[in-house]
Amino acid sequence: MGGVHLSRLEPDRRQRHLRRSVRPRLHRPVILRALGIVRGDVVALVGAGGKTTLAYRIASEARACGLTVLVTTTTHMGTLEEEVTGPVLVEEDSAGTLVALGETLAREGRATLIGRRGRPDKLEGIAPARVDMLAPLADLVLVEADGARGRSLKVPAPHEPVIPASTTLVVVMCAMDALEQPLDEERVHRVELVRAATGVEAGEAVDEDCLATALRHQDGYPSRVPARARAGVFLNKAEDDRMLDVAARLAARLIPPYHWVAAGSARSGAVRTWPPTRRATR
Numbered sequence: 001m002g003g004v005h006l007s008r009l010e011p012d013r014r015q016r017h018l019r020r021s022v023r024p025r026l027h028r029p030v031i032l033r034a035l036g037i038v039r040g041d042v043v044a045l046v047g048a049g050g051k052t053t054l055a056y057r058i059a060s061e062a063r064a065c066g067l068t069v070l071v072t073t074t075t076h077m078g079t080l081e082e083e084v085t086g087p088v089l090v091e092e093d094s095a096g097t098l099v100a101l102g103e104t105l106a107r108e109g110r111a112t113l114i115g116r117r118g119r120p121d122k123l124e125g126i127a128p129a130r131v132d133m134l135a136p137l138a139d140l141v142l143v144e145a146d147g148a149r150g151r152s153l154k155v156p157a158p159h160e161p162v163i164p165a166s167t168t169l170v171v172v173m174c175a176m177d178a179l180e181q182p183l184d185e186e187r188v189h190r191v192e193l194v195r196a197a198t199g200v201e202a203g204e205a206v207d208e209d210c211l212a213t214a215l216r217h218q219d220g221y222p223s224r225v226p227a228r229a230r231a232g233v234f235l236n237k238a239e240d241d242r243m244l245d246v247a248a249r250l251a252a253r254l255i256p257p258y259h260w261v262a263a264g265s266a267r268s269g270a271v272r273t274w275p276p277t278r279r280a281t282r
Contacts, residue, residue, distance in 0.1 A: 030269045
């Protein structure tokens with residue numbers, strides 16, 4: 001045997017109609033431009049509250065601009081329909097990956113690469129050094145580089161996140177539906193770390209101060225950004241005027257250490273940024 005096997009994952013019964021001629025969902029490049037994402041970027045998505053959704057929203061917008069896009073993970077990510085992900089390739093060995101992935105990107109314009117499929121609902125990642133090696137194959141690389149178990153807020157443990165050295169932009173996510181909710185395991189990943197960073201006790205309400213402190217804590221995400229990378233915060237599920245007003249106040253507290261703050265919906269693509277001007281795609 002030997003070598004590498006990269007193949008499309010076998011769709012489950014709900015997805016078998018997608019085997020042939022899957023048309024991608026393409027969206028206008030609203031978030032892409034709002035976050036200042038450009039050709040050649042390696043974007044690491046970390047934090048909690050919508051990383052996979054944001055990754056594929058950005059991928060769709062980038063394809064609409066004619067960019068080739070590789071989506072991958074250094075931890076794990078949930079499964080989505082192939083019309084969202086593009087061809088899903090499974091890396092079982094290192095030999096031949098460059099050729100196989102390059103051919104897929106040339107043919108389809110996009111691909112999702114995983115290490116293996118550990119279970120039906122979870123895709124396991126590749127080593128960060130592999131991301132560095134494969135990044136030149138695509139115009140844009142999107143990496144889900146952190147885990148949050150579907151929660152809305154987290155502070156990273158010492159071994160987190162798993163950011164490749166080639167990363168040029170780190171996007172820290174937080175979902176605004178955590179606001180005014182109890183600090184508990186239903187909404188928050190690593191409750192004890194959030195409690196230690198913010199002083200908010202388990203069961204107490206998560207307020208604006210808690211969110212700001214968790215996101216800018218000196219031992220948290222700002223300390224994990226590579227030296228030459230840009231960094232911003234995406235406040236997801238900020239979809240009404242009240243939440244956008246909160247986001248504006250948070251932005252005033254988060255810049256610096258971050259370069260920008262965006263708020264809106266990763267799913268719909270509605271977004272507002274502080275400061276308001278971002279670079280366009282090259």
